[in-house]
Amino acid sequence: MANKDERGVSIVWCIDCERIDDLYFERTTLWLYFPTEDAFAKVAQLCGQNGYYAMPESAHSIAVTLDKPQIDKFLTQVYGSIKPQELAHSRVVTTSEGHRPEALDFGKVMSLDVFINRHKGGWIIDAIDNDRFESWYQPIVHASSTKDNIKSFAHEALFRVYDAQGSMIPPAMVFGLAEQSNLLFSVDLVARRSAVECAAKSQLNGKLFINFNPSSIYDPSYCLRTTAAAIAEIGYKPQDIVFEITETHRATDMAHLKGILAFYRNAGFGVALDDIGSGWSGLNMLNEVQPDYVKIDMDLVRNIHQDSLKQTIVDHLIQIARQAGIKVIAEGIEEPEEADMVRQLGADYLQGYLFGKPQRRAPSVSGSQQDTISSSLSPLKKAARQ
Numbered sequence: 001m002a003n004k005d006e007r008g009v010s011i012v013w014c015i016d017c018e019r020i021d022d023l024y025f026e027r028t029t030l031w032l033y034f035p036t037e038d039a040f041a042k043v044a045q046l047c048g049q050n051g052y053y054a055m056p057e058s059a060h061s062i063a064v065t066l067d068k069p070q071i072d073k074f075l076t077q078v079y080g081s082i083k084p085q086e087l088a089h090s091r092v093v094t095t096s097e098g099h100r101p102e103a104l105d106f107g108k109v110m111s112l113d114v115f116i117n118r119h120k121g122g123w124i125i126d127a128i129d130n131d132r133f134e135s136w137y138q139p140i141v142h143a144s145s146t147k148d149n150i151k152s153f154a155h156e157a158l159f160r161v162y163d164a165q166g167s168m169i170p171p172a173m174v175f176g177l178a179e180q181s182n183l184l185f186s187v188d189l190v191a192r193r194s195a196v197e198c199a200a201k202s203q204l205n206g207k208l209f210i211n212f213n214p215s216s217i218y219d220p221s222y223c224l225r226t227t228a229a230a231i232a233e234i235g236y237k238p239q240d241i242v243f244e245i246t247e248t249h250r251a252t253d254m255a256h257l258k259g260i261l262a263f264y265r266n267a268g269f270g271v272a273l274d275d276i277g278s279g280w281s282g283l284n285m286l287n288e289v290q291p292d293y294v295k296i297d298m299d300l301v302r303n304i305h306q307d308s309l310k311q312t313i314v315d316h317l318i319q320i321a322r323q324a325g326i327k328v329i330a331e332g333i334e335e336p337e338e339a340d341m342v343r344q345l346g347a348d349y350l351q352g353y354l355f356g357k358p359q360r361r362a363p364s365v366s367g368s369q370q371d372t373i374s375s376s377l378s379p380l381k382k383a384a385r386q
C-alpha cells in the first residue's frame, strides 16, 4: 500500500495533503461498494443490528451515514465481518450527509482496507501532533556483567506512543500500522528525534543506540542530514550515537541500504545491524555492510544453554563477526545460563531483562534546559510534517 518509486523505495507521504480529517464531516456518509453480494449482506446486517442509518443503493452498494464517534466502531465491525480479499476489492468514498458523490469525489475513492488503515493511522498522527510519545531506554552491558554487577555500556532507545486516554499503544502495532497507512517515514523520524530528546533531558550516559528502519528513508542525504544536525545541535558527539538498522531481512535494495550506512559512517556515527540470525539474509549482509556492531536475535539466545544447534549458529556468527572486526551484542538475555553461554561463545555485550527492562527516565535538567533541548530539535519536528 505504500507509495513506491521506481526503485521500490517508499516515498514521503505528505501529511498536510492527506489529512485524515478530509475524509470525515460532522455527519459522514460512507458510500460503500462490495465485490460480492455476500459481503454486502453481512454489512447490511450489521447496520441493521447496530441501528446505523443505512440505505441500500444496489445489490452491491450501500450508503451508511454516521456520527464521528460511530465511525471507529463501524469500521472495526466491517473489518471483522468480511474477508481480507473482499475488503481489498471493496470501494469507499465519503461525502457529508445529504450529498451524493460527484465527479470531483472520484479521486477520493479507495479500497476499503486502505481506508480502514488510514483511519486507524489517524491516531498515530494525532499522537504525534499532540506530543503523546516518549522514548524508554534499555541498558546494553559489557559481557563481563552479572545481574548484581552491571557494567553499563550503552542504552537502546525504544519508542512509546500513548492514546488520548494515556494508555500505551503496543509498539509493534505502532510501526505495523504506520507502515500500512504509509506513515513510516514520519513515525520513524519522530522516534529518532524522541530518542535523542529524552536521552538529553534525562542526561543519559554512555552510547545511545537508536532504531532506524531503512525503508522509511527515500533520500538519505536529505532525511538524515536533519537528524545529524539535530544531534549535533543538542551537544551529542556522533561517536556517542549508534544507529541500529532494523528490519534488515526485508531490505531488498542493498545499494540503498549501503548508501544510508555510508552517510551515517561519514558523519561519524556508529552503525549496528539488528536481529541478525532471524533470517538467512543477515549473514550475507554482515559481509556486505560491515557494521560496527551486530545484535544477535533474541530467538537465537532464548534457552541457548539447552540447545546445541543454537550454540553452533551463534558460535559461527561470532567467529564471522570477529574476523571482520565487528562487535557482537546478544539480545533478549533473561536467564543467567543464557548470559554464561553467549559470554563463553565470545559475545562482547549483553542486553535483556536480566540486566534491565526498558524504562522511562525522568528529566533531570531544569524546565528551561528542557525547552532549549526541544527547540534545538524543532527542525526534526518540521521534517516529520513535510
Ligand SMILES: [Ca+2]
Binding pocket: 156, 211, 244, 246, 274
Ligand atoms: Ca533494536
